[in-house]
Amino acid sequence: MTTTVVVGGNFAGMTAALEIKRKGKDKHKVIMIDKSPLFLFIPSLIWVPFNRREIKDISFRKDEILHKKGVEFLLAEALRVDTERQVVVTDKEEVSYNHLVIATGPKVKYDVAPGVQEYAHYVGTPNGAMKIRTALEEFKKNPGPIVIGATQNAGCMGAAYEFLFNIEKWLREQNIRKKVDLYWITPETFLGHFGIDGMTGGETMLKSFMKMFNIHFRTEVGVKEVQEDKVILTSDEELPSSFTMLMPPFIGVDFVKNSPGLEATAAGYIPVTDDYRHVTLPNVWAAGIAVDVKLPFTPGKVPFSGPKTGYPSDETGKIVAENIIRVSKGETELKKKAWGKIPGVCIMDAGKKEVIILSDKLFKPRNFAIMIPNIFYDVFKVIFEKYFLWKTRKGYSYLP
Numbered sequence: 001m002t003t004t005v006v007v008g009g010n011f012a013g014m015t016a017a018l019e020i021k022r023k024g025k026d027k028h029k030v031i032m033i034d035k036s037p038l039f040l041f042i043p044s045l046i047w048v049p050f051n052r053r054e055i056k057d058i059s060f061r062k063d064e065i066l067h068k069k070g071v072e073f074l075l076a077e078a079l080r081v082d083t084e085r086q087v088v089v090t091d092k093e094e095v096s097y098n099h100l101v102i103a104t105g106p107k108v109k110y111d112v113a114p115g116v117q118e119y120a121h122y123v124g125t126p127n128g129a130m131k132i133r134t135a136l137e138e139f140k141k142n143p144g145p146i147v148i149g150a151t152q153n154a155g156c157m158g159a160a161y162e163f164l165f166n167i168e169k170w171l172r173e174q175n176i177r178k179k180v181d182l183y184w185i186t187p188e189t190f191l192g193h194f195g196i197d198g199m200t201g202g203e204t205m206l207k208s209f210m211k212m213f214n215i216h217f218r219t220e221v222g223v224k225e226v227q228e229d230k231v232i233l234t235s236d237e238e239l240p241s242s243f244t245m246l247m248p249p250f251i252g253v254d255f256v257k258n259s260p261g262l263e264a265t266a267a268g269y270i271p272v273t274d275d276y277r278h279v280t281l282p283n284v285w286a287a288g289i290a291v292d293v294k295l296p297f298t299p300g301k302v303p304f305s306g307p308k309t310g311y312p313s314d315e316t317g318k319i320v321a322e323n324i325i326r327v328s329k330g331e332t333e334l335k336k337k338a339w340g341k342i343p344g345v346c347i348m349d350a351g352k353k354e355v356i357i358l359s360d361k362l363f364k365p366r367n368f369a370i371m372i373p374n375i376f377y378d379v380f381k382v383i384f385e386k387y388f389l390w391k392t393r394k395g396y397s398y399l400p
């Protein structure tokens with residue numbers, strides 16, 4: 001019996017754990033460790049501040065489906081791993097493994113600039129999204145300028161763009177749009193770079209959205225400081241702001257940083273080869289945001305990073321599962337797919353409009369890459385949400 005421990009069980013870890021068990025059956029024991037009892041469909045958090053979703057609509061208990069599929073679940077925080085003893089130390093107990101999958105996602109680097117933690121909102125956690133809901137109720141009573149954007153070193157720009165267009169729509173619905181100067185700030189060298197060096201037509205499309213919605217924008221800027229009533233940019237420009245939402249950079253989680261044996265990168269990510277196996281530890285694997293991905297472009301004046309979105313997170317979970325099964329059967333040929341060669345599949349909500357982004361490869365050179373705007377409704381984003389929640393609730397991890 002081979003025991004695989006999967007640390008972190010949301011997009012990448014849930015897929016990896018269910019796939020190892022599905023393929024390995026009785027020859028594999030799979031234990032998932034996660035500090036959260038809930039699976040959370042993070043992409044829909046951008047709708048929570050605007051009352052379009054409740055947290056309960058986009059999350060569910062994961063232990064029930066895991067148990068049904070034969071995966072053990074330990075609700076605990078993994079503190080570190082001893083790679084010599086092959087033991088994960090948690091705040092509850094120690095768990096031994098033959099194979100270890102690290103799928104712990106990101107830690108948000110709120111200290112990227114003074115005041116970001118204190119005065120800027122962040123939509124990427126349930127708590128953060130709910131705090132924005134409350135803050136917007138107050139904002140409505142006394143509207144003022146708004147700054148939305150991504151800080152230096154950020155990589156998840158798409159979500160910040162989505163929030164921008166959703167708040168613009170919300171301002172119109174509240175009949176206060178004319179009272180609000182809306183600013184977009186980004187470290188990207190051009191609008192729609194997205195940390196993937198853009199896509200044909202993307203910059204033009206985003207520029208036309210900014211014009212159509214009367215949003216002022218600044219590219220190639222970082223954040224020097226956020227104060228209660230303003231955002232000071234690295235260009236020294238000061239933007240007055242009564243409400244600020246920023247996407248800070250992501251780094252690796254403390255579990256990884258506190259495990260020197262993992263030889264993580266300075267940012268706390270796991271160095272792997274194209275089969276998602278650790279470069280020096282043959283029984284350690286990584287999937288999702290935990291993977292170290294080399295930047296596919298040269299940043300400009302202000303550093304920024306690349307996106308690690310849901311599709312490649314799910315895909316790398318599948319690749320890891322397949323490879324652990326192959327290794328445990330004594331096979332030496334492993335499945336390989338570099339992160340940048342995974343297809344790009346993403347839907348950007350633009351405030352009850354959407355842009356469907358498809359490419360044969362995430363990173364350039366690509367054979368095809370298209371952005372299809374749908375200005376009537378965000379129907380594909382909603383379908384994607386419903387589909388992903390359905391397949392995960394059912395444990396159909398093998399589906400795309």
Ligand SMILES: Cc1cc2nc3c(=O)[nH]c(=O)nc-3n(C[C@H](O)[C@H](O)[C@H](O)COP(=O)(O)OP(=O)(O)OC[C@H]3O[C@@H](n4cnc5c(N)ncnc54)[C@H](O)[C@@H]3O)c2cc1C
Pocket residue numbers: 007008009010011012013033034035036042043044045046076077078079103104105106123124156159253255287288289290308309310311313345346347
């Ligand atoms: C606001 C927002 C919107 C987004 N929108 C989109 C979108 O529209 N489309 C898209 O493709 N992607 C989107 N993304 C990105 C997407 O959410 C990520 O790609 C995906 O969540 C990554 O999956 P993951 O499994 O690597 O990490 P996560 O989903 O973050 O999961 C990590 C898991 O590890 C657990 N964990 C962490 N540390 C420990 C520990 N020490 N012990 C135990 N458990 C631990 C956590 O509890 C969590 O369950 C968005 C992200 C954000 C923040």
